[in-house]
């Protein structure tokens with residue numbers, strides 16, 4: 001079969017790599033892809049948000065299946081556009097993607113269906129938001145302020161004082177730093193505990209959880225500094241015990257999939273719940289309508305099943321025929337980023353040492369912001385590589401991964417040194 005993967009990050013490189021292992025897959029296209037995806041298929045110079053062009057390309061090539069990596073094309077209705085012309089595509093419709101693309105929809109949806117989550121109020125008027133915040137007490141600090149739309153993972157401010165909260169409200173609602181997403185904001189109760197990413201695949205009827213995983217959002221070691229797209233991940237995540245997993249499925253994931261169907265927004269795709277776990281009790285922080293990045297890299301490294309078979313079945317509504325098979329070993333993904341990320345950074349630095357890592361057993365270097373130029377591979381984004389390794393237990397996975405990371409360099413390469421440490425502490429306290 002011919003498969004089109006949409007996106008250009010580490011997640012999409014991992015998808016293309018995994019798909020390429022299947023004997024059923026004859027050709028993979030990645031739009032637009034990066035220097036790494038080109039090793040597993042053909043990069044197509046169409047951006048992920050150019051829905052019409054993507055559709056025409058898929059029709060012309062007679063694509064058997066399209067897999068959408070990032071949220072943007074989903075939010076623009078790529079699934080409806082493809083299905084409207086009879087093309088098979090895996091991901092939620094625009095209406096179903098609202099579970100991620102509108103924080104207001106998502107919070108009200110969770111409240112309507114008694115999905116455990118932080119308490120909140122929504123505001124469309126900045127003065128009302130500020131006067132409400134003004135009535136809060138010291139124990140309501142930190143206060144979480146969220147813009148109502150896709151803001152590239154930057155639309156959430158955890159405010160440590162009321163002044164900070166007022167500032168956040170002004171920036172979002174008056175200065176419109178996130179544009180339209182600031183028309184409505186959410187003021188939300190701060191939850192404490194440990195965060196995990198919980199991802200399931202569903203065809204709208206059957207729901208299968210993927211292996212457990214944990215992301216590392218902040219830029220610096222010890223979870224300090226501003227949030228990023230994700231600086232590393234590992235799987236399994238010991239904080240998600242079997243009991244916690246059961247609770248997340250029963251209280252969050254299954255009710256969400258069912259309720260989306262009941263609300264006439266049938267959900268098909270990967271469904272990702274960001275959860276906060278305290279004393280073994282999970283609460284939902286948010287939903288995402290896609291695989292996480294870098295969680296996907298850590299997960300796909302452990303997946304033994306044929307991904308093309310799994311996704312084809314889910315796209316056809318036959319997910320009940322599928323069982324997922326996971327490598328018992330642990331995986332760790334360390335993201336190497338450009339100096340300055342998540343703020344400004346330079347591009348175009350030559351990446352060295354990739355050949356020294358290529359072929360290392362149980363290690364994969366997934367590319368994100370990279371491109372090929374004059375036979376060299378250069379940096380082309382904030383997050384550049386996701387070095388991912390498998391090991392017997394988290395300790396070995398960490399060691400193997402960092403050994404590979406240390407062989408790769410470019411001017412200004414930055415990475416966290418503590419990916420996986422939280423899991424390690426739980427394994428051998």
Ligand SMILES: Nc1ncnc2c1ncn2[C@@H]1O[C@H](COP(=O)(O)OP(=O)(O)O)[C@@H](O)[C@H]1O
Nearest residue numbers: 118144153154155156188189190191274285286
């Ligand atoms: N209610 C909350 N309590 C504590 N931390 C929160 C809360 N909401 C969000 N956060 C923190 O902010 C991060 C980003 O928020 P999230 O709702 O996941 O939005 P997005 O991923 O769209 O930026 C979370 O990963 C979490 O660390």
Ligand SMILES: [Mg+2]
Nearest residue numbers: 153274285286
């Ligand atoms: Mg999030």
